[in-house]
Amino acid sequence: MSQERLDERTETTCPRCAVGCRLRYDEATGRATGVEGARVNREGRLCPKGIAAFEGLDEDRLTTPLVRRDGDLESVSWEEALDRVASGIERVRERHGPDALAFFGAPRCTNEENYLLQKIARSLGTNNADNRARSCHDATAEAMEARLGSGGTTNSLDDLAEADVFLVAGANPAERQPIAFDRCVRPAVNDGAALLHLDPRANRTTRLATQHLAPHPGRDALAVALLVRAILDAGLEDRAFVAERTTGFDAFARSMERFDVAADAERAGLDPAAVREAAETFGEADRAAVVTGTGIEDDEGTTPNALLDLLLVTGNLGKRGVGMNPFRGLVNEQGASDMGARPDCLPGEAPVSDADARARVAAEWGVEPPAESGRSEPDLVREFGSGVRGAFVLGENPAVNRLDDATSERLFADLDFLAVQDVAPNETTAFADVVLPASAWAEKEGTVTNLDRQVQALRPAASPPGRARRDFDVLADLGARLTDIDFEYDGPPAVFDEMTRVNPLYAGMEYEGVLDGGERWPFSEGESEGQDILHRKRFRTGRQRAPLEPIDVAASGTAGDDRDSGDGDGLVLLTESRVDEDAGSPSARREAATVQINPADAATRDIVDGAQVAVESDRGTVTLRARCTDAVREGTVFAHASVADPLVGEGRTPVEVTQSRLRE
Known part of the structure; x- marks a missing residue:
């Protein structure tokens, strides 16, 4: 980004990961500098990614609206481009129904922008709204929501520093989230806490580890199951917590008898003695915390559920220095899902099937969202050209996916209508009927939510280049064109206020409070930041007890799929x-x-x-x-x-x- 456009007095939130460091532009160096006294990076430190945050923002920018004519994208006025988007979406809805539409949000967009996007989708009659951030930690969030009532981190970065043991599973926070790692994990380990690293690959986090458990690929859940079995064998379960805060322990304990630490450890690629040592370390700790990343994501959610069993058996939920803590990678992964940019939940984690939640939304919007869940982004993309005929993409690139190139190209080409709102051309804009030039992070106003549930402010340090507009203004304009409900807002603070009335997690927050350092959900009046620890007396399900569930992974002597275990010739x-x-x-x-x-x-x-x-x-x-x-x-x-x-x-x-x- 050119120096002439940047205001070095503006403090904003780093876009490079989900930690949420405060920074500003430093004209003397041409790079970012941290803000001392900030709530996350209190000493003003930034990682190398944060220092380079302002680099490349002017590269290959879209600066004018584009409409496809005779196969080519041509520059047009905003009025013509927005009319084309509205008519394209309306045409698909009229011919094929609202569920033939798909709306994709993005973690790089603000809470307010994702909120407006899902409001447009649901006002048109579909829950087909999703964001790629949800798929990064989908299995973990689903397991936590089902059993604990919330997919958010159970603890704050501050209190995690009090852990006696960290089990880092499928994550590399020393490299991916270094400011958070150096704030809560490294000091604790240097003071004597243990760090157990469960990952098939050694990386920067492993360098600090007390013990590295490197199972064969696909054997993470089995490794966790063996830790639980070894804890039960040693009598290290927290019997008081199990009795007061869990259900199904007897059946669970019987189900664990099918695992044999010696035989199954060998099959997992682990040393049985190392498994027992790690289990003893975790089970004997007063405070043990799990930190997870995308490496534990599997199709069935087996590993996240096994980790929840480990925490419940040892009583490591609902207090300081413990819990299940997904270290999300992208700047607003948590917030995009909090805003309801997902097909199964309304703003605030309430399922779309919840009649009370739909009524709460209807009271604010004047229209009730559909009661049936929409489809996920991967499923929607697979139905392009058949069940899905039109799509609106905000700050996302769904043409890059796990489908083969020929299939992906055919699916996108078969859409009746595609509109993309982004800062630069990409694989998806190549198929678009309309391309809307958007704002980069340094040009945005609004809020984002970091990995430990803190809602933080984005302040614009520059204006969008050329004829590009801020995403917020474009979405509000489209909402007014496409629906009969109110999309007139006097800026992001007005959307934030509405969102706090619709989203129970953010209820009680005020925009000025977010500007003044940040507020954490769930928020209660009189709290300075919000709740740092979830599930103290009751889980977010509203219940005092959470279920223990058998770990659904093959054990020795049972039928199992050993393909791709990493121990063959391939x-x-x-x-x-x-x-x-x-x-x-x-x-x-x-x-x-x-x-x-x-x-x-x-x-x-x-x-x-x-x-x-x-x-x-x-x-x-x-x-x-x-x-x-x-x-x-x-x-x-x-x-x-x-x-x-x-x-x-x-x-x-x-x-x-x-x-x-x-x-x-």
């Missing part, structure tokens, strides 16, 4: 993240150009460190540089998601790595 591809906000940075590009492979696997394939190799799955081939390292176990390879996406299908992805025939 290799299994691991990825750490679906998409990075900093994927365009030089360091990210250098890292993305490599594939990590164990030296033993490299030797059997005559691959030397630094060689150019072809990584091939049944979906395609990418060419990368080999990095031989013990950080990945035998039978696995690791590549950054920005280059691995063309290879990744559903579930685990078998690949072969061979010396590339391309010229060095």
Whole structure:
């Protein structure tokens, strides 16, 4: 972004991850600088990603509305572009019904923008509103919502620092969320707390770990089940908590008898003694916390549910320094879902089937949302051209997906109408009938919600370039054109006020309070920030007790699927993240150009460190540089998601790595 456009006096929230550091532009350095005394980065520290937050914001920007004519996108007025969007959506709705429409929000957009998007969708009669952030931690959030009543982190960053043990599962917070990691995990470990790292791949977080449990890919749930079994064998369950706050313990304990620590640890690729040692460390701690990432996401949600069983059995919920804490990666992952930009829930985590919640929304909007759940973004994309005939995409790029390229191209080409609102051209705008130039994060006003439920302010440090407009204004204009309900707002504060009346999680918050440092949900009058710890006396379900559920993973001597376990002749591809906000940075590009492979696997394939190799799955081939390292176990390879996406299908992805025939 050019220096002339930026106001260095404006403090705003970093867009690079979900931690929520405060920063401003520093004209002297041309980079970002932290704000001392901020609620998250109190000492004014920023990670390298945050320092580079203002870089590249003027690159390849869309600056004028575009409409497709005779196959080409042509510049038009805003009036013509918005009329075209409204008529395209209305035409699909009239011909095929409201559920033939899909609306995609995005974590990079504000709470107010995601709220307006889902309000438009539901006012038109469909719950087909979703955002990609939801899929990043979908299994974890679903398990937490079903059993605890909320998918939000159970604890704040402040009180997590009091943990005696951290179990970091499928996450790399030392690299992905370094300010949060250095604030709550590193100091505790330096003071004697234990760090157990459950991940098939060693990474920066492993360097601080007391113990690294590296199961075969796909064996995370089995590893957690063995920890629980070992805790029960040693009598380390919290009997008072189990009696007062759980249900189904006897049946659960009987179900765990089918696991054998010695036999099943070997099948999981773990040392039985190491499993028992980790179980003893976790079970004997007064305060033990779980930190999760996208690495534990599986199709059935087995690993997240197993981790909840581990916490319930040991009494590690509802107090300081404990709990289930998803460390989300993108800036407003939590907020986008909080606002109801998801097909199954209204603003505030209430399911769309909840009549009282629909009535609360209807009282504010004057129209009641549909009672049946919509479809997820992946399912909606698969129905493009058949069940779904029109789509509106806000700050998202759904054309990059886990479908093969030919299928994805056909689906998008088969849509009757597609409108995209974004800052730059991408794979999805290539199919759009209308492209609306949007605002970048440094040009936005509104709020975002970080990984420990703090609602924080975005303040614009610049205006959008050219004829681009702020997303908020565009959505309000479209809502007024498409519906008969009120979309006249005097800025984001007015939407925030409405949202607090519709969304019980944010009830009682005031926009000025968010500007003054932030407020955490759930919020009660008289609290300075909001509740730091959930589930103290009752779970968010409203009940005092949460269920213990058998861990649904195959044990020794039972029928199980051992495919893609990483212990055969083939290799299994691991990825750490679906998409990075900093994927365009030089360091990210250098890292993305490599594939990590164990030296033993490299030797059997005559691959030397630094060689150019072809990584091939049944979906395609990418060419990368080999990095031989013990950080990945035998039978696995690791590549950054920005280059691995063309290879990744559903579930685990078998690949072969061979010396590339391309010229060095």
